[in-house]
């Protein structure tokens with residue numbers, strides 16, 4: 001992996017919710033360009049843009065209808081070129097989202113594929129109905145709906161592991177991979193620095209036989225991390241990516257540490273980094289809709305497993321699919337500010353590349369919506385329909401969806417205390433969180449003790465510490481709301497102490513303070529509520 005991928009900090013932008021400059025209520029590329037200096041000032045070196053391509057927005061851009069163009073809602077190709085040029089001038093690299101498991105059903109390939117004698121007939125996974133007219137197998141989709149839809153024109157079913165409007169591409173047809181290579185080169189030639197590869201572990205379907213009975217996702221065993229998936233990644237690496245100064249990070253749903261090692265093994269040449277999910281499952285039973293109390297013990301175990309399994313990790317606590325971390329893993333009420341800073345201390349003291357999601361750096365919280373009608377996300381809506389079909393009452397459906405909905409992280413970015421948080425002068429496409437007068441970038445920029453200023457400090461601390469960047473990871477404690485680990489590099493070490501509870505906590509360590517989220521310069525062995533501290537050459541007392 002290139003050195004710059006290890007040393008830089010990544011910032012994820014969900015373009016629809018970042019900054020609207022033309023007043024239509026939808027974030028856009030000129031809006032992003034206008035905010036690049038602020039991201040530079042924060043210390044960001046790489047930006048990952050969630051999809052910016054034309055899309056009917058069944059899944060907000062993750063349903064792409066043209067891979068080599070810009071969604072007119074976001075601007076033009078000239079706006080994209082301007083963004084790339086401004087970023088380059090600031091030495092910020094831009095990484096795009098590569099969504100190649102599926103396209104939109106409005107993509108030209110799919111429209112042509114509906115005719116059996118077209119050149120595109122085998123671009124997607126089409127199968128005839130069963131003799132009784134039913135779908136070809138018993139698989140279920142990620143989005144709580146059927147994963148086969150019958151197309152009248154073609155007279156067959158097509159497979160979609162996500163929404164109906166997201167048909168899966170057929171990688172058994174070599175022409176599909178050729179198309180993918182072409183579109184990757186198109187963007188790399190424009191100067192993008194790599195890709196975040198959407199649901200990349202499930203692109204190859206090795207059989208369309210019925211799936212085993214499981215609680216959810218029937219059929220998973222037929223398409224999760226098949227050998228051909230590894231071959232495809234290797235081909236893309238050798239034939240495309242190797243020619244450029246770029247990197248890839250895979251969104252590897254259901255990855256195990258062993259799978260992660262294969263995917264990121266430099267000798268195999270597949271991906272540079274992967275996103276694992278285990279630490280995101282520490283507040284749920286089996287599926288995200290069944291929330292339970294977050295446990296530091298489970299978090300510590302998940303982190304230790306992944307930190308030690310892989311040579312290098314892609315570390316994150318938030319993205320556009322996950323609820324906001326501050327309320328989820330800590331406290332977004334009384335101890336909001338301390339909590340956000342403590343989680344920042346965690347994120348930047350793990351071994352790997354840190355990924356910050358827009359708004360995380362100011363401690364943005366989950367939405368304050370009160371009813372399903374205020375949501376936009378296809379996943380939340382499908383889930384509600386499914387729960388309704390099980391006759392669950394409305395209050396219970398809302399309770400399950402409210403805490404898990406992806407819209408929690410998709411509310412507009414809170415820039416300042418003016419109307420709509422400075423996100424738009426029009427009507428925002430999704431409601432702004434009512435707490436924007438308190439939580440916004442402008443007020444935090446001017447406050448050296450704000451959450452954002454702490455992020456800035458922490459980014460500098462990481463940049464100056466080889467121990468924090470490259471050191472090994474050893475879990476020391478994860479009991480009763482306390483997380484302690486050691487990072488060690490060339491004979492030097494740091495101890496990270498994190499208090500996940502709202503009470504003071506004696507921890508039995510001493511050392512020189514590198515940074516404390518409570519702003520302390522001396523450490524007396526007692527953590528304050530939700531405090532995070534990093535000690536240089538810390539020792540047990």
Ligand code: ISL
Nearest residue numbers: 059062099142162198199253288321406
């Ligand atoms: O969001 C999830 C759980 O809430 C996951 O099941 C998610 O669907 C999965 O991680 C895949 O996510 C990616 O691909 C989806 C897209 O909707 C997500 O936004 C994207 O991150 C389909 O392209």
Ligand code: CA
Nearest residue numbers: 020022026028
């Ligand atoms: Ca706009």
